[in-house]
Amino acid sequence: MATETLNKTMSGEEMVALSKKHTLFEWTAQSKVDPIPVARAKGIYFWTPEGKRFIDFNSQLMCVNVGHGDPRIVRAIQEQVEVLAYANPFMATEPRARLGAKLAEIAPGDIDVFFFTNGGAEANENAIKLARLASGRHKILARYRSYHGATAGSMMLTGDPRRWAAEPGMPGVVHVLDPYHGIARGWDTAEESLAMIEEVIQLEGAHTIAAFILESVTGTNGVLIPPDGYMQGVREICTKHGILMICDEVMAGFGRTGEWFAIDHWKVVPDIITMAKGLTSAYVQLGAVGMRRSISDQFKDKVFYGGLTYNSHPLACAAALASIRVYEEDKLLENARKTGVVMKELHADLARRHPSVGAARSIGLFGLIELVRDRAKKVPLAPFNGTSDEMTAFAKFLRQEGLYTFVRWNTFFTNPPLCITELEMREAFAIIDRALEITDRAVA
Numbered sequence: 001m002a003t004e005t006l007n008k009t010m011s012g013e014e015m016v017a018l019s020k021k022h023t024l025f026e027w028t029a030q031s032k033v034d035p036i037p038v039a040r041a042k043g044i045y046f047w048t049p050e051g052k053r054f055i056d057f058n059s060q061l062m063c064v065n066v067g068h069g070d071p072r073i074v075r076a077i078q079e080q081v082e083v084l085a086y087a088n089p090f091m092a093t094e095p096r097a098r099l100g101a102k103l104a105e106i107a108p109g110d111i112d113v114f115f116f117t118n119g120g121a122e123a124n125e126n127a128i129k130l131a132r133l134a135s136g137r138h139k140i141l142a143r144y145r146s147y148h149g150a151t152a153g154s155m156m157l158t159g160d161p162r163r164w165a166a167e168p169g170m171p172g173v174v175h176v177l178d179p180y181h182g183i184a185r186g187w188d189t190a191e192e193s194l195a196m197i198e199e200v201i202q203l204e205g206a207h208t209i210a211a212f213i214l215e216s217v218t219g220t221n222g223v224l225i226p227p228d229g230y231m232q233g234v235r236e237i238c239t240k241h242g243i244l245m246i247c248d249e250v251m252a253g254f255g256r257t258g259e260w261f262a263i264d265h266w267k268v269v270p271d272i273i274t275m276a277k278g279l280t281s282a283y284v285q286l287g288a289v290g291m292r293r294s295i296s297d298q299f300k301d302k303v304f305y306g307g308l309t310y311n312s313h314p315l316a317c318a319a320a321l322a323s324i325r326v327y328e329e330d331k332l333l334e335n336a337r338k339t340g341v342v343m344k345e346l347h348a349d350l351a352r353r354h355p356s357v358g359a360a361r362s363i364g365l366f367g368l369i370e371l372v373r374d375r376a377k378k379v380p381l382a383p384f385n386g387t388s389d390e391m392t393a394f395a396k397f398l399r400q401e402g403l404y405t406f407v408r409w410n411t412f413f414t415n416p417p418l419c420i421t422e423l424e425m426r427e428a429f430a431i432i433d434r435a436l437e438i439t440d441r442a443v444a
């Protein structure tokens with residue numbers, strides 16, 4: 001394992017102790033927290049203060065898409081902060097103007113007006129606000145296997161168990177089932193799933209539904225790639241009933257799947273699109289809601305009741321412009337497609353050789369593997385919303401060997417930065433290959 005000495009002011013142990021003492025970690029009981037201290041990062045790697053190197057196989061939180069420490073983005077942020085660090089959202093600035101125009105160029109179809117936020121949850125909050133104001137309707141359809149953010153409204157859109165503790169919350173959200181039903185039951189066809197959505201709309205009353213929000217490729221709930229025809233079908237249903245289609249591209253957008261936006265794979269144009277994460281590759285926090293002209297036109301005379309102190313923050317807009325330039329200059333969408341093929345082969349190879357691999361899914365560099373204790377019966381290696389000794393041991397091994405990724409329930413993710421080379425990819429999979437020997441031992 002590569003190690004190196006760094007000029008450090010605080011040891012990893014000190015960082016962890018002080019962070020645990022005075023700051024709250026998210027989504028976990030504080031006594032269970034065991035953070036990795038991080039001092040610096042470059043490309044697909046990051047290092048602890050003591051010089052232990054990790055392969056960042058999750059792009060941190062599926063967000064550092066271009067990779068760590070890109071000098072072009074660093075320079076753009078430095079140049080912007082020297083000239084204008086902040087201007088309030090009633091002002092027009094060059095980074096705001098240029099970013100709106102650039103996003104209009106790369107967003108699907110005729111989406112060409114944007115509202116900027118601090119991140120994904122706020123983008124979704126504003127998307128439903130826009131949909132309600134524009135449609136004059138109230139209800140929002142969302143899916144169960146989804147995550148849309150942790151603010152009050154986006155938490156209610158979220159279908160997964162992270163919602164439970166926040167209930168009861170904002171009324172008017174109706175959840176529908178996904179085409180995927182977990183590893184044991186598997187997938188519905190597009191037709192079956194669309195029929196279920198039609199039925200829910202009939203029972204709820206189409207005239208009461210403002211929008212249907214869905215992740216184009218579902219992220220934390222399993223890298224769920226919709227069957228062909230599903231997204232086109234959702235588009236048709238929404239159009240037929242005057243329901244606005246909102247695609248949440250917070251995780252799937254910006255090259256993760258090999259296209260600017262995941263919905264581009266199905267050539268569908270939503271009415272509203274939300275983004276964050278890869279928009280700036282997380283160098284500065286920024287989210288955005290994009291909308292078609294037909295929606296923004298409604299606010300020509302009608303007030304858009306929404307605002308944020310840091311809306312269109314110049315530093316964040318400059319970081320986004322620089323990040324988009326890196327995707328283009330380094331052809332990162334192409335690289336995601338190319339190395340995505342390699343990743344798919346490596347997934348298949350693991351599935352052939354490891355009996356604990358129950359399913360492997362990927363699109364571009366958005367990947368996930370589901371582990372099982374019985375392949376024939378497809379019994380997951382950890383229960384829904386739970387963990388197991390085997391999954392814990394698997395995660396511990398990866399960490400020990402210097403590979404960082406998300407291990408959730410019976411799954412783990414393969415979401416490297418899009419700048420990854422084939423060699424680096426194979427280096428990561430060699431570690432995963434050894435880790436799977438642990439989970440194989442649990443197979444009946």
Ligand SMILES: Cc1ncc(COP(=O)(O)O)c(C=O)c1O
Nearest residue numbers: 119120121147148149219250251
């Ligand atoms: C699909 C999706 N939507 C929304 C969010 C929320 O974004 P944020 O954490 O920036 O508020 C996330 C975060 O992981 C996400 O994956």
